[in-house]
Amino acid sequence: xxxxxxxxxxxxxxxxxxxxxxxxxxxxxxxxxxxxxxxxxxxxxxxxxxxxxxxxxxxxxxxxxxxxxxxxxxxxxxxxxxxxxxxxxxxxxxxxxxxxxxxxxxxxxxxxxxxxxxxxxxxxxxxxxxxxxxxxxxxxxxxxxxxxxxxxxxxxxxxxxxxxxxxxxxxxxxxxxxxx
Amino acid sequence: xxxxxxxxxxxxxxxxxxxxxxxxxxxxxxxxxxxxxxxxxxxxxxxxxxxxxxxxxxxxxxxxxxxxxxxxxxxxxxxxxxxxxxxxxxxxxxxxxxxxxxxxxxxxxxxxxxxxxxxxxxxxxxxxxxxxxxxxxxxxxxxxxxxxxxxxxxxxxxxxxxxxxxxxxxxxxxxx
Numbered sequence: 565x566x567x568x569x570x571x572x573x574x575x576x577x578x579x580x581x582x583x584x585x586x587x588x589x590x591x592x593x594x595x596x597x598x599x600x601x602x603x604x605x606x607x608x609x610x611x612x613x614x615x616x617x618x619x620x621x622x623x624x625x626x627x628x629x630x631x632x633x634x635x636x637x638x639x640x641x642x643x644x645x646x647x648x649x650x651x652x653x654x655x656x657x658x659x660x661x662x663x664x665x666x667x668x669x670x671x672x673x674x675x676x677x678x679x680x681x682x683x684x685x686x687x688x689x690x691x692x693x694x695x696x697x698x699x700x701x702x703x704x705x706x707x708x709x710x711x712x713x714x715x716x717x718x719x720x721x722x723x724x725x726x727x728x729x730x731x732x733x734x735x736x737x738x739x740x741x742x743x744x
Numbered sequence: 745x746x747x748x749x750x751x752x753x754x755x756x757x758x759x760x761x762x763x764x765x766x767x768x769x770x771x772x773x774x775x776x777x778x779x780x781x782x783x784x785x786x787x788x789x790x791x792x793x794x795x796x797x798x799x800x801x802x803x804x805x806x807x808x809x810x811x812x813x814x815x816x817x818x819x820x821x822x823x824x825x826x827x828x829x830x831x832x833x834x835x836x837x838x839x840x841x842x843x844x845x846x847x848x849x850x851x852x853x854x855x856x857x858x859x860x861x862x863x864x865x866x867x868x869x870x871x872x873x874x875x876x877x878x879x880x881x882x883x884x885x886x887x888x889x890x891x892x893x894x895x896x897x898x899x900x901x902x903x904x905x906x907x908x909x910x911x912x913x914x915x916x917x918x919x920x
Binding site: 588641668 | 810824858862887892
């Protein structure tokens with residue numbers, strides 16, 4: 565049920581509202597946990613937000629919860645989208661409708677960026693350290709947003725480097741912990 | 745509309761395969777959907793294809809629903825069911841298995857390293873999405889709107905629907 569409400573508020577992408585509801589309102593996940601779930605949802609095939617709802621539902625309520633979360637995420641919006649499709653063909657030429665879509669699109673882009681800013685706070689606890697984390701983030705932004713490289717390759721190559729780096733940092737941390 | 749089982753099956757089958765390729769969201773395999781739906785099968789026009797994505801972006805809910813819109817335009821409600829089931833089935837099964845595997849081993853160093861390494865990349869992808877969504881559109885006033893929305897979301901607890909509504913209003917008045 566929570567996921568239905570959540571999905572209904574997610575114009576142009578549910579990520580911003582998912583972070584607010586799951587982390588800030590219901591407190592099911594911490595900022596770090598949300599980021600982890602999102603990371604897994606991102607590298608797996610399939611829509612990231614659907615993967616996130618599956619995983620969160622599964623963690624708290626088992627596989628039934630997983631499918632309840634997914635169904636909640638999809639059902640009502642699906643009906644709305646199909647109704648809109650029928651309406652769209654009639655009003656596509658209306659300049660006010662086109663303008664409203666553009667305005668809503670601009671805001672939803674802002675929502676995604678704003679959520680990214682909030683989640684970036686969770687990087688403070690990263691074992692890689694803040695500067696390295698930011699460097700990986702900037703590299704990824706340049707590759708995806710500015711150079712428009714295919715996402716799959718950026719994810720695998722940059723992701724592999726970042727994960728290897730994190731692995732070695734964690735190893736160093738464990739080694740220094742063992743000496744004390 | 746002439747519904748044929750052949751068409752439904754080929755829609756289902758094609759989206760079944762695409763599901764596992766769609767790393768980073770179904771929108772990444774949209775070019776291949778275009779190749780099949782508009783090219784090979786010829787069930788959608790170019791305009792219908794683009795409208796499918798625009799509608800799902802503008803509507804509430806996950807953007808993946810654009811897949812259902814395409815199915816609907818190609819073959820009615822049964823088409824929507826075929827494409828949506830096809831795109832969801834493999835990826836959800838995999839996601840569940842991986843999530844359980846990872847959660848059971850969350851103390852492993854490799855699992856922790858994966859989470860730590862991916863975190864900045866996932867955040868950067870969110871910035872990239874925002875960038876692509878605004879930079880694609882000509883003009884500059886909507887960029888101010890995007891920046892204002894980003895600041896409001898990260899600094900205040902203002903209701904997100906209020907922001908979207910305001911954006912829609914500003915757009916309908918022709919200011920962006």
